[in-house]
Amino acid sequence: SQTIHQWPATLVQPVGSPLSLECTVEGTSNPNLYWYRQAAGRGLQLLFYSVGIGQISSEVPQNLSASRPQDRQFILSSKKLLLSDSGFYLCAWSFQYKRVPASGYTFGSGTRLTVV
Amino acid sequence: EDQVTQSPEALRLQEGESSSLNCSYTVSGLRGLFWYRQDPGKGPEFLFTLYSAGEEKEKERLKATLTKKESFLHITAPKPEDSATYLCAVHHSNAGNMLTFGGGTRLMVKP
Numbered sequence: 525s526q527t528i529h530q531w532p533a534t535l536v537q538p539v540g541s542p543l544s545l546e547c548t549v550e551g552t553s554n555p556n557l558y559w560y561r562q563a564a565g566r567g568l569q570l571l572f573y574s575v576g577i578g579q580i581s582s583e584v585p586q587n588l589s590a591s592r593p594q595d596r597q598f599i600l601s602s603k604k605l606l607l608s609d610s611g612f613y614l615c616a617w618s619f620q621y622k623r624v625p626a627s628g629y630t631f632g633s634g635t636r637l638t639v640v
Numbered sequence: 641e642d643q644v645t646q647s648p649e650a651l652r653l654q655e656g657e658s659s660s661l662n663c664s665y666t667v668s669g670l671r672g673l674f675w676y677r678q679d680p681g682k683g684p685e686f687l688f689t690l691y692s693a694g695e696e697k698e699k700e701r702l703k704a705t706l707t708k709k710e711s712f713l714h715i716t717a718p719k720p721e722d723s724a725t726y727l728c729a730v731h732h733s734n735a736g737n738m739l740t741f742g743g744g745t746r747l748m749v750k751p
Contacts, residue, residue: 530683556737565649567727567743568684575737614683618737628674628729629739631683 526551530615530632537639543588543602545635547615550596555617557598558629559590562612574598575620610639642667644730646742653749656717661745663728664710673711674739675704676727684727687713718749 530547537543549555556575560568570583572590580590587606591599598615616629647662663673672691676684688697690706697704701722703714713726725746729739 565744565746567646568729568741570738573738612681616683620737626672626689628672628676628686628689630686634681634683636681 526617526630528615528617528630528632530635532635533633534636535638537605537637539607539639540604543600543605543609543637545600545613545615545637547598547600547632548596549617552596552617552619554595554620556620557592558616558618559598559600560614560616562614562634564612568614572600605639607639610637612636642730642732642740644728644740644742646726646728646745648745649743650746651748653715653718653747655719655749655751658714658716658718660715661713661726661747662710663713663742665730665742666709667730667732667740669732670730672731673706674729674731675711675713676729678725678727678744680725687726715747718747720749720751723747723749 527550558573559571561571562568572580572582574580574592577592588602613635615632618629619625644665653659672689674689675687677687678684688704693706693708695706701716705712725744727744729741731739
């Protein structure tokens with residue numbers, strides 16, 4: 525079976541510091557990978573998605589970047605964090621079909637980032 | 641513009657008090673509508689997928705229904721453990737493999 529791991533669970537970082545959040549998927553090959561941000565009490569905002577190694581699409585221009593150095597590894601980064609980067613970050617994966625599969629996306633457990 | 645809107649934003653119920661959550665959408669070519677449950681500090685967990693108007697899915701106290709413009713998540717005789725945020729998302733023909741999420745409904749069930 526497939527599993528998704530996301531870490532760390534919580535992170536408190538000062539303004540201007542760098543960021544690296546990591547997500548890995550096990551039990552499948554060539555998944556679609558996604559990074560979402562969720563503000564308190566709000567829905568999910570898609571930040572980046574990837575259909576393969578080195579292939580990153582950005583949905584929202586911002587202070588963040590994403591990379592996919594390996595097939596099942598997705599990294600969210602920032603060189604200098606802003607206060608507005610605070611939020612709940614979620615990684616997700618899906619099978620790489622033309623249609624979204626019946627089970628939709630599978631999400632990681634999330635990272636609560638607080639920029640102080 | 642493709643939109644997914646959930647209402648209400650928050651809902652307080654007494655244990656046993658049945659109600660419905662709404663997810664309305666304006667998208668071209670719906671390919672699937674998904675319901676998720678999200679507990680505080682956790683990632684969303686998949687509940688249901690609906691593909692066509694008239695379709696219904698059930699799981700324990702939850703039943704999801706779909707029309708051409710909206711979906712309802714009916715909660716029958718809720719219990720405190722049903723308290724969570726419920727998210728809906730749509731997959732439509734203009735979006736490739738993307739899901740468009742609504743803002744969620746935060747459900748609180750009091751004993």
